[in-house]
Amino acid sequence: MRPLPIGSRIGILGDGQLGRMLGCSAAMLGFDVVVMGPNEDSPAGRIAAHNICAEYTDKDALAELSVRCDVITLEFENVPVPAVQMLTDMDAKVHPGKKSLEVCQDRHLEKQFSQGCGVETARYWLIDSADTLNAALDELDGRGILKTRRDGYDGHGQVRLSTGDDAGAAYEKIGEAPAILETMIPFAGEMSVVLARSTTGEIVAFDPAENHHKNGILHRSIVPARFPADVQRRAVEAASRLIEALGHIGVLAVEFFVLEDGGLLLNEMAPRVHNSGHWTPEACLTGQFEQHIRAIAGWPLGPVTRLMDVEMTNLLGDDIDGHFGLRGPGAMTTLYGKRDARPGRKMGHVVKRLNP
Amino acid sequence: MRPLPIGSRIGILGDGQLGRMLGCSAAMLGFDVVVMGPNEDSPAGRIAAHNICAEYTDKDALAELSVRCDVITLEFENVPVPAVQMLTDMDAKVHPGKKSLEVCQDRHLEKQFSQGCGVETARYWLIDSADTLNAALDELDGRGILKTRRDGYDGHGQVRLSTGDDAGAAYEKIGEAPAILETMIPFAGEMSVVLARSTTGEIVAFDPAENHHKNGILHRSIVPARFPADVQRRAVEAASRLIEALGHIGVLAVEFFVLEDGGLLLNEMAPRVHNSGHWTPEACLTGQFEQHIRAIAGWPLGPVTRLMDVEMTNLLGDDIDGHFGLRGPGAMTTLYGKRDARPGRKMGHVVKRLNP
Incomplete structure (x- = not known):
């Protein structure tokens, strides 16, 4: 191109x-x-x-x-x-093409694809009925996370199951859609790698972000992530293998669970710019939005050198009321222009400079 | 408000x-x-x-x-x-109001206003005919810069006169419009202060920029400016007095000549965001465009901490041909979306990180 x-x-x-x-x-x-x-x-x-x-x-x-x-x-x-x-x-x-969408839209295909690239995932079972769910739960002491294969986001389409919970009720709750049951991961933390691939195959990754969720929705990303350098390096390598194997053009976000022993499991991928990369326009020479446009336009990718340590916090619902007045020194606000601040709706975010 | x-x-x-x-x-x-x-x-x-x-x-x-x-x-x-x-x-x-426009649109009013604020300007004479021009040139050994009082920009509406030049021809060249004749300033350099004033009267200035022109058009701005700290401090003070006296709300740009002895003369003001502030979105926590919007919206101003040393270079006319390919490490490009790359037309700019 x-x-x-x-x-x-x-x-x-x-x-x-x-x-x-x-x-x-x-x-x-x-x-x-x-x-x-x-x-x-x-x-x-x-x-x-x-x-x-x-x-x-x-x-x-x-x-x-x-x-x-x-x-x-x-x-x-x-x-x-x-x-x-x-x-x-x-x-x-x-750009990106059909393959990126097909893989990222289905948790089963995504996990298969990831494993095929040598990037491990949580163990999971395919679920298409209360019976298959019961059988899977039997192997897991009744504990696991039931997730629809498709159309899940921000914690929607998920049910957490504990020993003794009713499989039928849980399966009904997710609309009896094709699903997976995932083992509970006793993870030490969550980390994402946002990276881009150009039309010439060049791959450039932003520094990994340490992510914290609230009610299934990203609450805060911290960069640099407080995981060992080696863990971060392996995450970037894994994400690079995935973006290459997808033949993806543009920005891709890869979310990982980080285990106590430093092991990494793929959580999920998004074939687009990502909430956990919202700190990049403020903190890096090139932000994720510009990088994505450069990639799909067939331009060379921009430099992603990070100029400061940052913490990005989402503003949900009425978090934005009077927000302009709350901006402290070193805090940069972005607001999304949504008309209606419904509870839990992503309305904006703040990037705060750390250790100035 | x-x-x-x-x-x-x-x-x-x-x-x-x-x-x-x-x-x-x-x-x-x-x-x-x-x-x-x-x-x-x-x-x-x-x-x-x-x-x-x-x-x-x-x-x-x-x-x-x-x-x-x-x-x-x-x-x-x-x-x-x-x-x-x-x-x-x-x-x-x-915002800004009528007063900012009235003062900044007329070189005579602008200089009067500046002097009234204790900010010196080059000596000048009011010109409304070839005769008044001849009389003024007599006091200056025939040397000076003739500038229309109104509607000048990027070197338009200006004629440089040397001893022996014909006053009538020069006055005709600027359309016989009301004008001023300015003494030639033997300046050591040019510097601008871009600053903002909020609806509550808060004033925040970006670091001064050292400016270099080519053919009357800004070519390059370098930040930090290579003038003594004391000179830069006095420029910010002078610009602050001017923005306050104008009752200006929003961003204002104040251009100075810097004399060999560190003295400052007002060159001109622009009651708006300014080309010599185009490095601010990349280099500072808040850029001049966001700062202007914050000011006119009655929001608190944002922090202008500068994160890197930079050099901003304008791209004129066909400078932008194939520009995406030329972007080197640490160079950030902005392009303006103009349809027609006429010679000398401002088409974009590059902000380059210095001393990375």
């Missing part, structure tokens, strides 16, 4: 805050942005040169997107694969 | 690259942007939630802008003062 000339148009499937931040980064590199997503008056739609408000599988809308854009990307990992197939059938260039 | 709530709408008079960068910063703080300017398919218009394409004094367009926006600002110092007057007559809130 020849590098996309300045003034080219970049299409983004998905209209949320990630699209808004990607779109602004694209604009700062001289590109125009076309956003396609299902929501009217969306965060990303309001900064785009053109907004197509439609469901992802709307063929006419996809045709318009393909005609308007020189390259198309996504900010939402659950964009239906048939939508991407329709776009490529229309000769549109889509 | 109460701090503007998230989701408010910010109007920008002017549709160029400064509006594009301001607009993206506003979007990252959760605001929506309405751009009003005379150009179709403009850099700023293409990232705005809404674009009003009209001349600045179009009353219907101003009425629409005032209805759509919670606060209105500008990215172009020559927005006609009557346009701002019309907006305030419509009860719109406009």
